[in-house]
Amino acid sequence: MKKPKIAFFDFACCEGCQLQVANMGEGVLDVLAAFDVVEWREVMSEKWDKKYDVAIIEGSITDNHAVKRIKKIRKKTDILLAYGSCATIGGVNGMKNNFELDDIRKYVYGESYKFFPTEITKAVHQVVKVDYFVNGCPVYIPEFVTVLKAVLQGIPYYVPDYAVCVECKLNENVCMYAKGITCLGPLTRAGCNSWCINNGNICYGCRGMVSNPNEKSAQDILAKYNIPIELIMNKMNMYNKCREIV
Amino acid sequence: MEEYQYVVLKKELFNDFIVRLAGIKKLIAPIAKGYNNFAYEEVRSGEQIALKYIPTILPAKKYFMPRNETLLEFSTGKKSNVEAFIEYESLTLFGLHTCDIAGIQCLNMALSERPKDYNYLARKNFITIIGLECNEYCDEFASCHLVNASFPSGGYDLLFTDAGEYFIVHINTESGEEIVNITEIFNKAESLHLNELTKIRENKRKVFSNEVPIERRHIPELFDRSFRSNVWKEIGERCLSCGNCTNVCPTCYCFDIRDELELDMKHGRRYRVWDSCQLEPFAKVAGGFNFRKERFVRQRHRYYRKFRYPVDKFSRFFCTGCGRCTRTCMANISLKETLNQLVKESEDRVWKRWL
16 A cells, blocks of 8 residues: 655644654654655655645634645645644634734734734634544644554544543542632543643643534533633633634 | 451551552552542542542442453454454452443443443453442432442442451452451451441441432333423423533443444454444434434433333343532433422423312
């Protein structure tokens, strides 16, 4: 079997998810044995102007240049993989959508803001078709490898559609709410093996919400713990603002 | 109660006993995790063990059916090869309450049915169980008496009962006797010890009583009447579908089986992981149809799997009254409260018929 050609691209992001792959250690050798990496700005100088089999997209789509560029990449690739929170759910860049676009441009660019057109932040699938999603900020490498295996086999990968609590409970963490700390685990999609909570942190909701959250009950629970709904919405919107785009 | 079946361990020798026990094989016992949370973990000395504890986050089933278990290893290609696997570890579990022992008894029954779960059955032969009797309720969430799990009824190798200055230990199996012989730390029980045990049990009969106002034998009938009850709808509205209630349940054993290939696409393994009927995708089938789409249907199913279906199949409840599902539920869905509501609703119906 010929090795599939794979290319990494970044849009609006910190490129930290690609760094996760670069930091994989020995595991990266297995990835390189299975794929032929033809373009990856963060770790190599070579470029590739022909077609590729798999395009890995990090970052969200935030202006018209990005729209054109992602559409071009989509045409050149068989498989497109959205990678990291920015690409899969819009991520922290989505916070821009809390403001009027002109206001935010003036704030950043001052008087010459008119020379810098911008658009509301979108996740990649809100612009072009996405075949695989690897959620997380940063991505959870074991899940990324699982997705790569699915790509090689030509089978779909389903992001778990249940709460982080499932994995967190199996890891026998003491519930953050028992410690009096607010955590977004109950509303956030699993798949990260409750990585943050295992290490003493809370869940920030970086993997997006479950598809069918019980919002009414969640509100009742927040009331029980005396947590204002605005606080949770603010926390949720840190990563998930783009979910409002229909 | 025969004297030769009992031995006595002085409290001051407890730590020595645990150290010796840990020398025989890997020893697991409840430890404190803070915030009134406990977990079964490996221990080496008596001080690590929380002798007074409420049921652990996960029950002891995690040692009998690991949450990620390899079943097969295989290779693809022309010379494809498949090798079945049974992963096991030799363990002693110390400090299981009678509710958790009942949980293992339930799993033994369910997984001995044909087709037998050989992985489970093989693994359980390598696990020694030492129980620790509760002389009083762990907390208000327990309902062990209702389901007949508040008093010991087998399922263990040794059972420790706290009698103040010492433990009275019941030897129930040969491997239990072996531990007594190897550790050489127990004294023979005398009639005064057995009298003390009788007294403890008598006292327990005063402390433990049905936590829900219904007789055990009427529970299946209650569930027969309650399938269309509004209680389920109300629970469904509160449920977050986080799956905590089933993951922490000592008798839930549902699992999913998956295949995973290595990146070289030449080798792979088939493994199983715990699954939960409360999760949205659990009953989703090809074509996208979900035959338990609504939360209330999933919650109702859970309760019937504890209190109704196993009664026909195994002549016992698959609830051990440990109270874990209630403690862990963020939405405060309480097992005792649900049963209370069903009882009340059912009584109201009976009255209405008369009026």
